[in-house]
Amino acid sequence: MSEADTIYKTDALIAEDIDAYLETHQHKSLLRFITCGSVDDGKSTLIGRLLYDSKMIFEDQLEALQADSKRVGTQGQEIDFALLVDGLAAEREQGITIDVAYRFFATEKRKFIVADCPGHEQYTRNMVTGASTADLAILLVDARKGVIVQTRRHAYLAHLIGVKNIVLAVNKMDLIGYDQERYNSICDDFRAFVREAGISENFTCIPISGLAGDNITSRSANTPWYSGDTLMEHLETVELNNTDDQSKAFRLPVQWVNRPNLDFRGFSGLISTGSVKPGDAIRVLPSGKTSTVTKIVTLEGELEEAVAGQSVTICFADEVDCSRGNVIATADNPPEVSDQFETTIVWMDDDPLHVGRSYWLKLGTQMVSATVQQPKYTVNVNTMEHLAAKTLELNAIGVAELATDKPIVFEPYTDSRALGGFILIDKITNRTVGAGMLHFSLRRAQNVHWQATDIGREEHANLKNQKPRVLWFTGLSGSGKSTIANEVEKRLNLMNRHTFLLDGDNVRHGLNKDLGFTEADRIENIRRVGEVAKLMTDAGLIVLTAFISPFRAERDMVRAMMPEGEFVEIFVDTPLEVAEERDVKGLYKKARSGALKNFTGIDSPYEAPFNPEIRVNTVEMTAADAAEHIIRLLMPLK
Structure with missing residues (x-):
């Protein structure tokens, strides 16, 4: 040989x-x-x-x-x-x-x-x-x-x-x-x-x-x-406990829509629980649309049945709207859909939880914005004692209520890891800051429903012959936000535009009089103002807001509340030394002496916008010039 x-x-x-x-x-x-x-x-x-x-x-x-x-x-x-x-x-x-x-x-x-x-x-x-x-x-x-x-x-x-x-x-x-x-x-x-x-x-x-x-x-x-x-x-x-997954109701979180040509349209993902066969009636959530499975496709060919743990592509008999983040489930036994939950959260970041701040919540293939309320309690793992807490620090384990900006498909974590376990992601740094388990949806989320009305935001705007907008003025204290916003509103008034100005100090005399100046209170201050501004744009108004709003995450949170193009971020770009020199209200002096804590620019940060729609510099132009500049950039208003 x-x-x-x-x-x-x-x-x-x-x-x-x-x-x-x-x-x-x-x-x-x-x-x-x-x-x-x-x-x-x-x-x-x-x-x-x-x-x-x-x-x-x-x-x-x-x-x-x-x-x-x-x-x-x-x-x-x-x-x-x-x-x-x-x-x-x-x-x-x-x-x-x-x-x-x-x-x-x-x-x-x-x-x-x-x-x-x-x-x-x-x-x-x-x-x-x-x-x-x-x-x-x-x-x-x-x-x-x-x-x-x-x-x-x-x-x-x-x-x-x-x-x-x-x-x-x-x-x-x-x-x-x-x-x-x-x-x-x-x-x-x-x-x-x-x-x-x-x-x-x-x-x-x-x-x-x-x-x-x-x-x-x-x-x-x-x-x-x-x-x-x-x-x-x-x-x-x-x-092995995972063998129980096949006996549960069918669930498939959709990872992507498989459309290689005009003759084929399927929905791909990993079956988390249950089994499915051609001819089975299914329901797509959160929409609730129903259809029937026509075939199950894999790399090895079509299957007569697919079970938990298999990655498959499923085809429907009907043209049902289905995309990444949706969940395909058994038609007569679907999972729940909600936007408010009780959860247990393990905090995994060096920076503590910011109550009320908007984080990305990722649950399987679903990605939504979520805010966490003040924890009900944290758990002392040594004694199992429940401790009062205002936030969650690194490695803390706490129970807290959580709300998402739109309904998500879920099951309690004890029933399904795939539809009950989530992570929280910081929107600015993209760090994973927490991992959590959904327990149940809150009853108020099930009992409160959106009431449809015949007259909507489009009719309100058409009546006023204008496009609603939020003109969000942000900058350091003393930068000139309120002065410039007032000048802009006067010019809009002369143009017969319907406006309303929300000023930071004025709002704290009523709507937000219960809030202080801690980071959590500042976040809640902006959240409330954002909700009010959204209601006013629904009424067809042009809303001007003058708030320091020091954190990008909260400004982005308000932007996400509005339809595309209606949020206009106006950065009143004034250096700290100039704003402190003006000190019209004497706040910088108090902050420097220690009499005023958590003051932006002194012992609390200001996060300047990365890409504001409009930037004005009050060192280089007067308030009147800044107002004219803003109006020119906003035109046309319809």
Whole structure:
């Protein structure tokens, strides 16, 4: 046989081995689990040990691991298993896990995806990310320390996020001489916490040593008093809760509309629960339109039935309006639609929650604006006490009401992760600032309905022969907003335009007299003014507002209330030193002396507009000149 034939035959055998391997693992069940706990409890070491014992380390990886272990030094062991998982340079230098590291491995019975979550309280938000898709959580406890605050925090978070199985792995048993009494005491402490916290999930206690390998993949002679499963046996046999998804009602959040040509129109997405077949009656939400499934298409061809966990394209018998963000559901058992909810929120940002500020809320494929009210309470994870709170700080867990700018399709998180779990995104920075779970819609959202009227904003505007607008003057105190707005209104009045001027100081004498000048109160001040301005434009008026409105997010919130083109942002661009020199009301002097707190420009920020429709500089022009400039740019007004 020639060398070429030998190589060809060898390649063919390798290909056969790969095909056989893939075929072997293709039909195995998949368990997603996380490891969590406090710093240095041995999470990364445990995962490294699982990978090593399940023969999931290639020879070159093993050689590199042995070399790294010698370089960093180990505790009398040939291999430092934690180095298999702690891939970030910062993690290896500090000896801690910072990011969530995902690893895949498989045994003869099951496939696994494991997320190694950071233990430091600062990175609790990363743990929430890792747990969001997990079926099981391995909660490690250092046998020397026992159950601590971070143990309770991670257990409670796993419970909130819907992880149904918890393994309390009492690690480092070798360091306490495999003391059975100490192990029993730790399990009893955790059992008491579980009862107090109302955690109904199944949990199992296992004594282990990640470093020595006790009770990881084989039973340890060092714990003859323990008769339960090893950790690997438990992972291979624990019942998966995601199999229940197929028995639930059909739900498919639409990811995109598949329209490759004029002859085909389908709606693609991942089936979150239930099953569907051609001929089934479906309902598209939130519109409520109904139709019938004609066919189910995948890359492999058409299906007679599709079930939860499959990505498919569904075609309808009728031309029903359906787009990304809609949910296709069983016609006679659809999910709910609402715009007000009670939620639990885990705050994940260094900056605290700004009550009343508009954030992006992403729930599955749905994206809407949302505002969070002052929390009803936060949860002390150590005592489970409910504490009063005005906001949510980093890692806080709180219950709060939330409102969206338009109805969304949802189910309680306890029934559906896909339609009950959401994230909050800061509109300015695009940071994910919070993760939450919807409990239920508020009754007032179900009982209050929009009353249609025969005379609308178009009729009101036509009667006044003008196009409604909001002229939003923003700038520092003393910049000249009120003066210029007054000049603009006088000119509009001479042009027979119907106007109304909302001035910041005047509004605080009535509508907003109950508000102070904290950041939360400023946000609420602008929200109320925005709602009033919207009502006035519905009446066909041109509304002028003169408010510092220091935050871009709130100005953008008001812009989003208005139809396209009706919000005109006018930036009265005056340097701080010029505005302070004017100090007509003496407010800067008070702020500098400390008598006036949270004053914009001194101890509270002003966020200048990025792209205002109109910019005027009162250093370079008088108020009258600025007014003329604004009027010219606004023309024509119809």
